[in-house]
Amino acid sequence: MCTFIPTADIADIYGNDVLSCDTQMRDFGGKTDFAGRIVTIRCFQDNQLVKEMLNSPGEGKVLVVDAGGNTQTAMVGDKIAKSAADNGWRGIVVNGAIRDSAGIAELPIAVKAIGTNPRKSAKDGLGVVDASLTFGGVTFIPGHTLYADSDGIILMPEPLMN
Numbered sequence: 001m002c003t004f005i006p007t008a009d010i011a012d013i014y015g016n017d018v019l020s021c022d023t024q025m026r027d028f029g030g031k032t033d034f035a036g037r038i039v040t041i042r043c044f045q046d047n048q049l050v051k052e053m054l055n056s057p058g059e060g061k062v063l064v065v066d067a068g069g070n071t072q073t074a075m076v077g078d079k080i081a082k083s084a085a086d087n088g089w090r091g092i093v094v095n096g097a098i099r100d101s102a103g104i105a106e107l108p109i110a111v112k113a114i115g116t117n118p119r120k121s122a123k124d125g126l127g128v129v130d131a132s133l134t135f136g137g138v139t140f141i142p143g144h145t146l147y148a149d150s151d152g153i154i155l156m157p158e159p160l161m162n
Contacts, residue, residue, distance in 0.1 A: 004035045007147055007154045021153035023069075023095060023136030028104045029081065029111035033149040034091035035159070036062040040142050043127030045073045047120075051080050053129070058089030062148075064140045066133040067096025071114055073121040078103030085109035091148060095135045112148060 011018045039061050041049050050065055054076075063084070067075050076092055078100035084092060091110035097117040098104065104111050133140040138155055140146070147154045 004033050005147060005160050006033075007149050007151045010147055010154045010156070010160065019138045019155040021136035021138050021155070023114065025093065025112035025114060025153065027110070027112055027150060028098055028101050029091070029109045030105055030107050031091070031110040034062065034110040035145065035147045036060050036090035038062055038064055038140055038142055038144050038146050040064045040066070040131055040133050040140055041127055041129050042066045042131050042133055043075070044068055044070060046122040046124050046126045047075045047080070048123045048125040049127045049129060050075055051083075051123075054080050054084040054087065054089060054092070056087060058084060058087045060088060060090050062091045062093065062146045063089060064093045064133060064146070065095065066135060067094060069095055069114060069135065071097040071117050073097065073119045074099035074117050075121060076104075076111065076113070077120070078107070081107050081109055081111055093146070093148065093153065095133075110148065112153070
């Protein structure tokens with residue numbers, strides 16, 4: 001389990017060495033502060049792997065979904081986000097769009113995404129699980145630790161102790 005440390009505090013500690021995602025994400029979930037080990041999925045306009053992953057035990061982890069910044073279809077909706085919360089996922093970061101944002105706002109999980117689109121995605125199962133993902137000037141590596149809050153996203157190889 002990762003203890004949450006505010007991203008501004010991490011930036012103060014590590015200065016210019018901090019790994020901070022430059023992509024400006026919006027907060028959609030009922031929580032905004034979260035931390036956990038990273039699990040990744042790269043997929044484009046197909047969220048079947050996302051759905052399957054978030055229906056499995058999360059054990060306090062964070063799912064990072066790289067949809068290539070595409071906002072033409074949603075990668076997460078309220079049903080998938082509810083499954084994530086029910087299964088112990090700490091948060092979801094989507095380099096793309098989500099939908100059902102009003103419903104997601106009521107759930108006890110953090111969800112960050114670029115934006116929203118009501119259009120659902122395909123369910124063909126196309127994509128890659130546990131690949132290193134690069135966007136926002138940083139690389140999201142499976143097993144590394146992500147800290148996020150309303151100020152942004154920080155990546156660390158190991159959990160910090162406060």
